[in-house]
Amino acid sequence: MSKVAIVYWSGTGNTEAMADLVAQGVSAKGGEPTIIQASDFDASRLKEFDAIAFGCPAMGDEDLEDSEFAPMYDEVEPLLGDKKVALFGSYDWNDGEWMELWEQRAENAGVNVVDSLIAKDYPDEEASAECMRLGSLLA
Numbered sequence: 761m762s763k764v765a766i767v768y769w770s771g772t773g774n775t776e777a778m779a780d781l782v783a784q785g786v787s788a789k790g791g792e793p794t795i796i797q798a799s800d801f802d803a804s805r806l807k808e809f810d811a812i813a814f815g816c817p818a819m820g821d822e823d824l825e826d827s828e829f830a831p832m833y834d835e836v837e838p839l840l841g842d843k844k845v846a847l848f849g850s851y852d853w854n855d856g857e858w859m860e861l862w863e864q865r866a867e868n869a870g871v872n873v874v875d876s877l878i879a880k881d882y883p884d885e886e887a888s889a890e891c892m893r894l895g896s897l898l899a
Contacts, residue, residue: 761790761791761792762786762790762791762792762810762811762898762899763791763792763794763808763809763810763811764783764786764791764792764793764794764809764810764811764813764895764898764899765793765794765796765801765805765808765809765811765812765813766779766782766786766793766794766795766796766812766813766815766895767796767797767798767801767812767813767814767815767832768795768796768797768798768813768814768815768816768829769797769798769799769815769816769817769825769828769829770815770817771817771819771825772817772850773882774817774879774881774882774883775815775816775817775848775849775850777882777883778815778848778849778850778879778883778887778891779795779813779815779848780795781883781888781891781892781895782813782815782846782848782891782892782894782895782898783795783895784891784892784895785891785892785894785895785896785897785898785899786895786896786898786899787895787899788892788895788896788899789895789896789899790899791811791895791898791899793895794808794809797828798816798825798828798829798832798833799828799832801832801836802832802835802836803835803836803839806836806839806840806843810843811843811844811845811846811898811899812840812843812844812845812846812898813846813847813848813894813895813898814833814845814846814847814848815847815848815849816829816833816849816862817849817850817851818849818850818851818852818853818854818856818857818858818859819858822854822857822858822861823858824858824862837865837866837869837871838869840869840871840872841872842872843872844872844874844897845866845871845872845873845874846873846874846875846876846877846894846895846897846898847859847862847863847866847873847876848876848877848878848879848891848894849878849879850878850879850880850881850882850883851878851879851880851881852881856878859876859878862876863876874897874898875894875897877890877891877894879891
């Protein structure tokens, strides 16, 4: 059974809802999900998990949240090795460029990103199904 961390930061609850749906997808595929807020995760916890989903909404000018999420991600990114990783988050304006930038950053760092997804605002029916699919990829 795969142990999967779903590590997220959410300001309005949209990305938190996505994290819950990713966890449901992990469970449905037989994995063991653990939902963790970004402020409660660091490099010392990496060894506990087979795969990790990172969730962060677009902030400011299409950036990752910079007080809790970005410092945590900066610490763990170089240590992810060949773990399966998924990226997800919500946005309310622009077109989701922050995810493209995040994917490129992860690729440049050698992270094994299996997939990513974005949802405009709160996840609708289609985005909810995609969140569950994303979780199943990590299980």
